[in-house]
Amino acid sequence: MDATAQVQLLKENVEIFLPDNALEEKLALAEKENRKLIIKLGFDPTAPDLHLGHAVVLKKLRQFQELGHTIVIIIGDFTARIGDPTGKNKSRPPLSSEQVKVNAQTYVNQLSKILDVSKCVIRYNSEWLGAMDMTAAISLLSQVTLAQIMQRTDFNNRFTSGLPISLHELVYPLLQGFDSSVIHADIEMGGTDQLFNCSMGRQMQESAGSTGQAVVCMPLLRGIDGSAKMSKSEGNIVGLTDHPNEMFGKIMSIPDALLPEYLHLTTDFSKSEKQELLDRLQQGENPMNIKKLVGLNVVTQYHSTDEAQQAQDFFQNQFQNKRFDEKEFITVSLVTLGLGISENLRLIDLCKGLKPEESRSNLKKLIEAGSVTVNGLKVTYAQSSLEPSSFPVKVRIGKRGFFEVLS
């Protein structure tokens, strides 16, 4: 691939380059010094569940990796004790070192779905941050002013709206920046929400007398509910390890308005394929069709073509087909639910057995609201009893709970 083609590929979907011609500059540098670039990606081991939002960044990293550049993953085990304040207004509980190890391992496993982990360098930042003494720490702190730190939107918002900001949170960007300095990063990747932290790294490197890293930020993928950002705490994620059926279903449930964004950021389609699908949307084709194609594509990336196809079939049968009998049910027996078959097994008790995580009060409300059907018929009285002779019985609870109960 020639240089221009490389740049074009690497620029696709990127939202922010800092400085503007960062990429060209760094690539030229690599060429001149006859070496590959060091690309940094930081990871906070408090939240090891990767989702499609992370994948946007990881896919870009893969492109760099495929061009031979070195990916350095920083496991922020030290900084996890502080907690990245990005978008947060509450402090997080500290993690034990065992928990950090477990999380790091899960994280790396998930990374391998996208990156060739064997070619990545993995470093823990406690290695240098933990060893730092007070003199070095103070000297680090002296490199940045309060006004600079307060430029960060998040701190600014919290400050102006009277919310607490602890001092240790202010230090977080510096430590993350110091990481860049230690590993001599050429480029730091992240979502646009990491812009501040990443540019701090650039500054730290420069004040340490070396060349500052370039910052490459990918757009933030919005959550499946259409809210600003996909994040676990919002409960709007598509996890990379989600079951194919679930993954497909989640894609189908995104608002139509999000479809172009998902098409661009989450799929593997080529530029021309993407354009073709966008054209079809524009021409008024039912967005559902395009959404299915996106769903198929995404599930294929993280599972397989077959599983993606099966997921689509499942979806069509389970949710689009109106015939109750033809749906798939999870088979359970009364015995495994710990329920004996008796003269008067009440519906509420059966539901509690099937959905133990729901409270009885809540299940009762669901039944009364008409969300429970027995053999396809709504039953709205929680105390209804089920005759022993009526088993096996098919019970649906809410949109997604399909059970066939054997006696």
Place this chain on the structure above:
RNA sequence: GGGGAGAUUCCAGAGUGGCCAAAUGGGACGGACUGUAACUCCGUUAGCGUAAGCUUUCGAAGGUUCGAAUCCUUCUCUCCCCA
């Protein structure tokens, strides 16, 4: 260090002795409609009980009272102003 304000159910935010499991809005969930989209409408939103009702909940711990989210004491945390 001194002075002031505040902490309410998932979130925001009312409530200043009984009518408070706590207004209202948001979110979430469920129902109708549908393409598990959007829009719209309706319902639910502490737990347990078939029910009457009972239990726990308004930063924490004590106290006053027949009765406390509301009053008092101590404590914890936060914000603002002055130094």
